[in-house]
Amino acid sequence: MAAEKLTMANALNRALRDAMRADDTVLMFGEDVGPLGGVFRITDGLTAEFGEQRCFDTPLAESGILGMAIGMAMNGMRPVVEMQFDAFAYPAFEQLVSHAAKMRNRTRGRVGVPLVIRVPYAGGIGGVEHHCDSSEAYYAHTPGLHVVAPSDPADAYGLLRKAIESPDPVLFLEPKKLYFSRSEADLTLPVPPIGTAVVRRPGTDATLIAYGPAVPVALEAAEAAAQEGRSLQVVDLRSIVPFDDETVCAAVRSTGRAVVVAEAAGFASVSSEVVARVTERCFHSLHAPIRRVTGFDIPYPPPKLEHVHLPSVDRILDTVDDLQWEDS
Amino acid sequence: MTRDAALLLPSTEPVTLIDPDGNPVHVGQDMPDPQALVHAYAALIAARRFNDQANALVRQGRLAVYPSSHGQEACQVACVQVLDPGDWLFPTYRDSAAIVARGVDPVQALTLLRGDWHSGYDPLATRVAPQATPLATHLLHAVGVAHAARLRGEPTVVMAVCGDGATSEGDFHEALNFAAVFRTPVVFFIQNNEYAISVPLARQTAAPSLAHKGIGYGVPGARVDGNDVAALLSVLGAAVDRARAGDGPQLVEAHTYRVQPHTNADDPGRYRSADEVTPWLARDPITRVETYLRGRGLLDDDTIAGYGVDAEKLAETMRAGLGEDTVADYRDLFAHVYAEPTPQLREQQALVADELSREEAR
Numbered sequence A: 001m002a003a004e005k006l007t008m009a010n011a012l013n014r015a016l017r018d019a020m021r022a023d024d025t026v027l028m029f030g031e032d033v034g035p036l037g038g039v040f041r042i043t044d045g046l047t048a049e050f051g052e053q054r055c056f057d058t059p060l061a062e063s064g065i066l067g068m069a070i071g072m073a074m075n076g077m078r079p080v081v082e083m084q085f086d087a088f089a090y091p092a093f094e095q096l097v098s099h100a101a102k103m104r105n106r107t108r109g110r111v112g113v114p115l116v117i118r119v120p121y122a123g124g125i126g127g128v129e130h131h132c133d134s135s136e137a138y139y140a141h142t143p144g145l146h147v148v149a150p151s152d153p154a155d156a157y158g159l160l161r162k163a164i165e166s167p168d169p170v171l172f173l174e175p176k177k178l179y180f181s182r183s184e185a186d187l188t189l190p191v192p193p194i195g196t197a198v199v200r201r202p203g204t205d206a207t208l209i210a211y212g213p214a215v216p217v218a219l220e221a222a223e224a225a226a227q228e229g230r231s232l233q234v235v236d237l238r239s240i241v242p243f244d245d246e247t248v249c250a251a252v253r254s255t256g257r258a259v260v261v262a263e264a265a266g267f268a269s270v271s272s273e274v275v276a277r278v279t280e281r282c283f284h285s286l287h288a289p290i291r292r293v294t295g296f297d298i299p300y301p302p303p304k305l306e307h308v309h310l311p312s313v314d315r316i317l318d319t320v321d322d323l324q325w326e327d328s
Numbered sequence B: 001m002t003r004d005a006a007l008l009l010p011s012t013e014p015v016t017l018i019d020p021d022g023n024p025v026h027v028g029q030d031m032p033d034p035q036a037l038v039h040a041y042a043a044l045i046a047a048r049r050f051n052d053q054a055n056a057l058v059r060q061g062r063l064a065v066y067p068s069s070h071g072q073e074a075c076q077v078a079c080v081q082v083l084d085p086g087d088w089l090f091p092t093y094r095d096s097a098a099i100v101a102r103g104v105d106p107v108q109a110l111t112l113l114r115g116d117w118h119s120g121y122d123p124l125a126t127r128v129a130p131q132a133t134p135l136a137t138h139l140l141h142a143v144g145v146a147h148a149a150r151l152r153g154e155p156t157v158v159m160a161v162c163g164d165g166a167t168s169e170g171d172f173h174e175a176l177n178f179a180a181v182f183r184t185p186v187v188f189f190i191q192n193n194e195y196a197i198s199v200p201l202a203r204q205t206a207a208p209s210l211a212h213k214g215i216g217y218g219v220p221g222a223r224v225d226g227n228d229v230a231a232l233l234s235v236l237g238a239a240v241d242r243a244r245a246g247d248g249p250q251l252v253e254a255h256t257y258r259v260q261p262h263t264n265a266d267d268p269g270r271y272r273s274a275d276e277v278t279p280w281l282a283r284d285p286i287t288r289v290e291t292y293l294r295g296r297g298l299l300d301d302d303t304i305a306g307y308g309v310d311a312e313k314l315a316e317t318m319r320a321g322l323g324e325d326t327v328a329d330y331r332d333l334f335a336h337v338y339a340e341p342t343p344q345l346r347e348q349q350a351l352v353a354d355e356l357s358r359e360e361a362r
């Protein structure tokens, strides 16, 4: 099959459909994922095709959804559950942290829970309160969970297929602001596995490291920098846990400068982990301290102020300008 | 408080005092006095106008989103009318009309949905908690406010509102249990509008009714016709009196229907037929009380016209207040995270200030 134009929402829907066709233990459930097809329509048509047993609405309780999914995964199923919005996943936190993440460990590897928790994630959609959190740090800080965040339709398809095949629970973070942007993708091509970062744009002067919704912003910044004669490389993490030290460090060593770009608050975050790891491994190749452009350390802003909070091209370029160029 | 199961169980049918045709129905409950009904009627007219205007403001791009309570105005109005000024209301995103009925400035009430800030009014001054979006979470706060009031010797009653879908969340159950164990003066008021976005009530519960959920916690349950403002005033009023008298919490389930989409962003055609909605339009909460009051000479054309003028003024206030473009102040982002901004927040605010001054200089 050749490349086609499609949205990330289309690609995710296709991934669910193909996974459910390929394996009848794969189930989809959550709030409004049945006849409505999910508030973002990611599960559109699944109940019609696979029936009420395979794609269904539950009572409105996130802890219940995840807890039941864990039990089903213990008994031969591969549940995919949807948390309607990032900030509405918190009632499921206990099930996630104490059970989904720990079952394999508690049972000395005897019981795995192969399940996927899909989370419409992060900002940039003008959502009112509680509709736009960047919650990846909570998840990434919990050993036992894989955490992935695609940044384009092809990767969304490939990573979701791999997440559903994973023997471990996967937090699948779907950047809401990218759901409906279209790009060319050939879904038949394999994508790198979970745990692998990729270089999205080559560059020689400095490396931008991003994931999920920040990747397109980093690419835009690299394009703008190129106009000004500066060559920025862009690395897309794709997978936060497991973390691809090798690709990221090789990239940073090749340029000697790096900026991490992420929407989430910077304090005690995934971006701080990236800085720490890369600094520990690449210190002698660095011409400047690694810098970050992140969301501020504030609750997610109301719609009219989110533009102040979110990493912007200008803020990235300002930060790149600060990477001690005069010394080299 | 009682542990007698028979006294905890709700009635088999919802209490109705005025039927959809405007005729009184004779049940054990007392009909509210005429002034209370006329007052409620005026509030219903205002609440309907408020909903219609808010929907229009969404279409004009003046509100980010609006979860309408069109058709549920009797619930909105009654749950506020039974409160004393010192009582508290704990509303959800769907209860903006109730908040305005409580006396909150309509523009401030819509600040959340306009997207300027998360809450526009002062909860302590108005005794209206910030509108809760994470479902059922606020019900426990309601219990806490009520319990603190008791410890402080205040006669406060708390009206805690949620939807049918929210009753599936764990916090709903914890709130009922805490309220019962501590015998706190809370009225849990469920607006059962039969849907949680696309999910019908049958997918939320296999219980005979939502009011039946009270018995497991020792909380008396009551069922009331949610489109009958007279019955609502009577049942909710009795629950408030009981709570104030120290007899503990009560669970009231109003049977109503969400005649409009969940919000403007919803597409109900995907999950329910128009035929299902039609009969509910005939059960409109405004027409039946109007017919009843007119039939008894308690309401005439002039009075109705006067209420219409008042409601239009409310709409005008909304249009004027929300029609302007506001400039949200970025400093608010940093000012209210802690009582004192941390050094890091000061730094981050300075960064934005610097960006803005450079932008201006350009």
Ligand SMILES: Cc1ncc(C[n+]2csc(CCOP(=O)(O)OP(=O)(O)O)c2C)c(N)n1
Pocket (backbone or CB within 6 Å): A031, A060, A062, A084, A088, A091, B094, B133, B134, B135, B162, B163, B164, B165, B166, B167, B193, B195, B196, B197, B258, B262
């Ligand atoms: C904890 C949580 N989960 C999910 C949501 C998303 N959500 C918002 S409203 C809604 C439906 C709520 O239905 P109901 O309680 O019946 O209230 P209604 O909207 O009908 O007034 C859902 C699922 C949320 N706000 N909070």
Ligand SMILES: [Mg+2]
Pocket (backbone or CB within 6 Å): B163, B164, B165, B191, B192, B193, B194, B195, B196, B197
């Ligand atoms: Mg409902």
